[in-house]
Amino acid sequence: MKEIVKRSIEELNELLPKQKELSIEKTTPLVGEKSSLESIDLVNLFVCLEKNLKEKKNHTLTFDEILQNIEHLKTVGSLELFLTKKFENEKK
Amino acid sequence: MKKNKVSINIISSFNHANFVSLLKNSSNFDWEVNEVNYNQVFQTLTNSNAKMWKQRSNVTLIWTTPESISSEFQKLQNKNEANSDIIKKDVDYFCSCIRSIKKYSDIVLVPNWILKQPNETSLAFAYSKGFGLEYNLSFMNYYLSEQLNKEKNLYILNSSKWLLNCGASSAYSSKLWYLTKTPFSNNFFKQVISDLSNLYESIKGLSKKLLILDLDDTLWGGIVGEVGWKNLRIGGHDHLGEAFRDFQIQIKSLKNQGIILALASKNDEITAIEAINSHPEMVLSMEDFVAHRINWEDKAKNIVDIVDELNLGLQSVVFFDDSPFERTRVRATLPEVLVPELPKDPEDYNTFLSKLRCFDKTYITDEDKIRGNLYKSESKRTKLKQQLKSLSDWIKTLDLTIIIENIKNENTPRAVQLLNKTNQMNLSTRRLNEREFNKWVQEDKNNLWTIRAADKFGDYGIVGIFSISIKDNVATLVDFILSCRVVGRYIEETMIEFLKEFCYENNVNKIKGKYKKTEKNSLCYYFFNKLKLIDSNQHSFEFSSNQKKLNLLNIKVKKPTMEKK
Numbered sequence: 158m159k160e161i162v163k164r165s166i167e168e169l170n171e172l173l174p175k176q177k178e179l180s181i182e183k184t185t186p187l188v189g190e191k192s193s194l195e196s197i198d199l200v201n202l203f204v205c206l207e208k209n210l211k212e213k214k215n216h217t218l219t220f221d222e223i224l225q226n227i228e229h230l231k232t233v234g235s236l237e238l239f240l241t242k243k244f245e246n247e248k249k
Numbered sequence: 250m251k252k253n254k255v256s257i258n259i260i261s262s263f264n265h266a267n268f269v270s271l272l273k274n275s276s277n278f279d280w281e282v283n284e285v286n287y288n289q290v291f292q293t294l295t296n297s298n299a300k301m302w303k304q305r306s307n308v309t310l311i312w313t314t315p316e317s318i319s320s321e322f323q324k325l326q327n328k329n330e331a332n333s334d335i336i337k338k339d340v341d342y343f344c345s346c347i348r349s350i351k352k353y354s355d356i357v358l359v360p361n362w363i364l365k366q367p368n369e370t371s372l373a374f375a376y377s378k379g380f381g382l383e384y385n386l387s388f389m390n391y392y393l394s395e396q397l398n399k400e401k402n403l404y405i406l407n408s409s410k411w412l413l414n415c416g417a418s419s420a421y422s423s424k425l426w427y428l429t430k431t432p433f434s435n436n437f438f439k440q441v442i443s444d445l446s447n448l449y450e451s452i453k454g455l456s457k458k459l460l461i462l463d464l465d466d467t468l469w470g471g472i473v474g475e476v477g478w479k480n481l482r483i484g485g486h487d488h489l490g491e492a493f494r495d496f497q498i499q500i501k502s503l504k505n506q507g508i509i510l511a512l513a514s515k516n517d518e519i520t521a522i523e524a525i526n527s528h529p530e531m532v533l534s535m536e537d538f539v540a541h542r543i544n545w546e547d548k549a550k551n552i553v554d555i556v557d558e559l560n561l562g563l564q565s566v567v568f569f570d571d572s573p574f575e576r577t578r579v580r581a582t583l584p585e586v587l588v589p590e591l592p593k594d595p596e597d598y599n600t601f602l603s604k605l606r607c608f609d610k611t612y613i614t615d616e617d618k619i620r621g622n623l624y625k626s627e628s629k630r631t632k633l634k635q636q637l638k639s640l641s642d643w644i645k646t647l648d649l650t651i652i653i654e655n656i657k658n659e660n661t662p663r664a665v666q667l668l669n670k671t672n673q674m675n676l677s678t679r680r681l682n683e684r685e686f687n688k689w690v691q692e693d694k695n696n697l698w699t700i701r702a703a704d705k706f707g708d709y710g711i712v713g714i715f716s717i718s719i720k721d722n723v724a725t726l727v728d729f730i731l732s733c734r735v736v737g738r739y740i741e742e743t744m745i746e747f748l749k750e751f752c753y754e755n756n757v758n759k760i761k762g763k764y765k766k767t768e769k770n771s772l773c774y775y776f777f778n779k780l781k782l783i784d785s786n787q788h789s790f791e792f793s794s795n796q797k798k799l800n801l802l803n804i805k806v807k808k809p810t811m812e813k814k
Contacts, residue, residue, distance in 0.1 A: 172270040172435065197266055197429060204424050220428070 158241045161213055162233060165205035172201055183234030188227060199230070206240075216244055252279040255449060256306040258354060259284040260293050262317030263365065264430040268438045277446035287430070290317060294346035302353045308449065309354040311347060314432065315362040315389055318343045322385060326368060330379040333388060340389055344396040351403060355682050356452060358445070359397065360406040361390045365432040367417050402682050404448070411440045414604070447606035453669060453680075457587060457607045459561055460503060461552055463570040464514040464521055464543075468500075468533065469493050470595060473524045474517055484530030492596040497532035499602050504537055508608050509559070509624045512541035513551045513568070539624040548575050549582035558631050559624050560733060567607060571595075623709055641802055644738055647704040650805040651743050656690055656697045656714075663711045664699055667730050672769035674713075674736050674776065676729035676762060693814050694719050698747070700731070702740055709735055715744050717752075717760070719813060724752050724794075726762030733772065741776055742799045743806055752794035754811040761791040 163181050170178045177193050179185050186192040188199070203220060210216040222243070223229060229239035255278040259265055264287050272280045283301055285293050290313055293299050316323040319339035324331045351357050368382060375383040394405050412420050415437045425431040450456050465472045470482025470489045484494040504510050510533070514521055521543045525535055535541075540558050542551035548570070556563055563585040570576055571591055580588045592601050656664060665683050672678070681689065690697050697716035702709040713731035717724040726748065731741055752760055764774055764783050777783045780799075782790035 168435070171274060172267055174270075174273070200425070200428050201267065201435075204422060204428075207424060208422075220424070 158237055158244070161206065161209045162237045162240065164209050165202060166233065168205040168209075169198065169202045173198065179233070181233065183232060183237070185233045187232060187236060188230045210240075214244070216247075218243075252277070254279045254281055255308060256281040256283065256304075258301050258306045258309040259312070260290055260301075260310070261287050261312040262290050262314050263287055263312075263432050265312065266429070267425075267431055267435055268433075268441070271435060271438050272442050272445075275442050275446065278449065288317070291346060294350055297349070302350065306354040307356070308445075309350065309357045310445075311357065311359050313343075313362070314365040315386055316365070318362075319389070322389065325380065325382050325385055328380070331385055333378060333385060336385060336389060337392055340392050340396065344393065347397065347403070348400065351400065355402060356449075357400075357403045358406055358448070359393070359403070360408040360441075361393060362386060363408045363412055366423065366426055367421055401684060406444070406448075411437055411444070414440055444606055447609055450607075451609045456609060457508070457567045458565040459509045459511060459556070459559065459567070460500065460608075461511045461513050461555060461566060461568045462500070463548075463572070463575065464512060464516060464524075466571040466595070467569055467591075467598075468497060469524070469528070469531075474520055478520075478524035478528050481524060481528055483528055489595060490530065492599065494530055494532060496595070496598040496602065499599055501532055501537065503608055506608070510538050511555045511559075512538050512543060513548050513555065513570075514541075514543045515545055515548070516543050518543040540628050547578070549579050552579060552583060552586060558628050560627060560631070567605075622707060625707075644802050644804070647706075647738070648805075649702065649704045649738060649740075650807070651740055652701040652703075652807045653744075653747050653809060654699050654701065655809045656699060660699050660711060661686065664697070664714050667711070667714050667732065668728065671730045671732060672767070673733045673772040674729075674731040674741065675767075675770050676773055676777075677727060677765045678767050678770060679728060690716075692718075695727070696751075696813060697728070698809070700740060700744060702735060702738075713740065713744065715748070717748065719755075719757055722757050723759045723761060724748070724757045726760060729762070729773070736772060736776075739801055739804055743801055743804060745780070746799055746801060747806070747808060749792075749794045749796060749798075750808075751811055751813075755813045757813075758794055759791055760794060761789070763790070764788040
C-alpha cells in the first residue's frame with residue numbers, strides 16, 4: 158500500500174507548485190490547519206489513489222468511503238493505514 | 250537553463266485547473282497563464298473590453314466541448330433528434346467570435362471537438378443524420394475547419410489524436426468530471442501540453458532540422474559487416490524487413506518536408522555505402538544524406554563534425570541509434586542533441602517516429618522542399634573551403650551570384666520565416682507574424698528586400714532580408730538578417746553596399762541603426778564591429794551613403810529598381 162500512496166502523491170505533486178509539493182513521509186499532513194492542500198488537490202489525490210489501486214491491486218475505492226471519517230486523511234501515514242486495513246478486511 | 254516566457258490566454262468550457270497546473274510545471278517554456286473562469290467562452294469572446302484582451306499574448310487557446318457551442322448538439326446526447334442546420338449556425342457564430350479576437354494574440358489554437366465523456370451510441374444510429382452523435386460531431390469538426398482553415402495564425406488541433414494515444418479509458422475520468430467538471434485525465438492533459446510546446450517551438454522556428462541516423466539495426470535489420478548487404482532485412486516478404494522499409498519511407502517523407510538527413514555509423518565505409526547503393530529494397534539513397542561519417546570513431550565526435558560541416562547548431566539535431574550505449578554516450582556528451590529512446594522492437598520504430606513531434610511544421614516553404622540539396626551544396630562548399638588557403642580565394646572560386654529583390658507576395662512566407670527563425674545574423678531580432686509583417690511593409694516610409702544567392706554548387710534560395718525606414722532623409726536600418734548557412738561569403742557586405750547605393754540614389758545621406766544584443770546574435774556584432782561601426786560600448790551606429798565602397802570580390806549582384814516607395 159505504501160507504494161500506491163507514494164505513487165499517488167508523486168502524481169499529485171506534478172500538479173502542485175514547487176513550494177506546495179508534498180514530501181512522502183508518514184507525518185506529512187493532508188488535511189487540517191497544517192496542510193497546504195486545497196480541496197481540488199485532495200480530489201486529485203483521491204483520483205490518483207483510485208486509479209493506482211485499480212491498476213496495481215484491482216481494488217475499488219469510492220470517494221464516500223474515504224470521506225466517512227476525515228481522520229483517515231489526517232496524514233500520509235493515517236491514509237496508508239486506513240487503506241491497508243480496509244483491503245485486509247475485505248480479503249477476510 | 251532559463252526558459253523562454255510564453256504568454257497564453259486560456260478560454261474553456263470546462264474546468265481547466267489541472268491543465269493549467271501541469272502547464273505551469275512543464276519544462277519547455279515558462280508559461281504565463283491568463284485565464285477566465287470556465288464556461289465563460291462566449292462572454293469572453295464577445296467582450297473586446299475583457300481584461301484578457303488588454304495585453305497582447307503569444308497564444309490564445311480556445312478549448313470547448315461540442316455541447317457548449319451548440320445546444321442543438323446537446324439534444325443528441327439525450328437521444329433526441331437534432332437539426333444539423335441549427336448546429337451549422339452555432340458553429341458559424343463560434344467561428345465569427347474567434348475571428349473577432351484573433352488580433353489579440355500571435356496565434357490562436359482551437360482543439361477540435363471530442364465528447365466530454367465517453368458515450369457509446371447504438372452502432373446503427375452513430376452515423377444517422379438526425380440522431381447520430383458521431384455524424385454530427387464529424388460534421389461540426391468538418392465545418393469548423395472549413396470555416397477557419399484559411400485564417401492565418403490560427404490552428405485547429407487534433408484532439409482525437411490525444412484520445413487515441415491515451416486510450417479512451419485513461420483519457421477520461423468520470424470521477425474528475427463529476428467532482429470538478431474536468432473531463433480529461435492528467436495523462437491526457439500531459440499529451441496536450443507536450444504537443445502544444447512542440448507546436449509553439451515549430452511556429453517560432455525552433456523545431457529540429459537535422460536527423461542523424463545509425464545504419465545497422467536502425468535503418469536495416471542486421472549488421473552489414475557480418476551478414477553482407479544481400480542478407481540485410483529490408484522490405485521483402487519479411488515482417489521485420491517491412492518494418493524497416495516503412496521506417497525508411499517515413500524518414501524520406503521527413504526529408505521532403507525539409508528535414509535534413511545524415512549518417513553516423515560505426516562501419517566500414519565502403520561496405521556500408523555499397524549496401525545503401527546496392528540493396529534493391531532501400532528507400533533511402535546516398536543522395537538523401539547531406540553528410541555522413543561512417544567510421545569507427547566516437548559517434549559524439551562524428552555528430553559534432555557533421556554539424557560543423559553543415560554550419561548548424563547542436564540544438565537542431567536529433568540522433569537515432571538502436572544501441573543504448575551510443576545513445577547514452579551522445580546524451581552525456583552532447584546534451585543539446587535530442588536522443589529519443591528508440592523502442593526495442595524495430596516493428597515499433599515507424600509508429601514511434603510518427604509520434605515524435607519535434608519535426609512538426611505549420612507550413613512548408615519551397616526552400617523546405619529542397620533544403621537537403623541546399624545543405625548538400627553547403628557540405629561541398631565546406632570541403633572546398635578546407636582545401637583553399639584564404640577566404641577570398643575560396644569565394645572567388647564559387648561564382649557567387651546575389652539577387653536583391655523588393656519583397657513580393659510569393660516571398661512573404663519565407664521572409665517571415667527568416668524574420669522569426671534567424672537568431673545569429675540578426676541586428677534587431679524583431680519578430681512579426683505575417684499580418685504584422687505585411688502591415689509594416691505596406692507603409693510608404695518602409696522598404697524591405699529579400700536576398701537570393703546561387704553559386705556553382707547550387708541555388709541557396711532566399712537567404713536573407715533587410716529593411717530600412719526612411720524619415721527626414723535619414724534611413725534607419727530595421728532588419729539585417731542573413732541565414733547563418735551563408736554568412737562569411739561577402740553577402741552581408743553586399744547588403745550594406747546596396748543600402749548605401751539605394752540611399753545615395755534617393756538623396757538619403759545618413760543610414761543609422763542599432764545592434765540589439767541577444768543571447769545568440771554575437772555573429773551580427775562581429776560583422777558590424779568588423780566594419781568599425783560598433784564596439785562593446787557603442788551599439789548605435791551611423792554611416793554616410795557615399796562612404797568608401799567595400800571590396801565585394803567578383804560577386805555578381807542583380808539589383809531591383811533604386812526608386813523608393
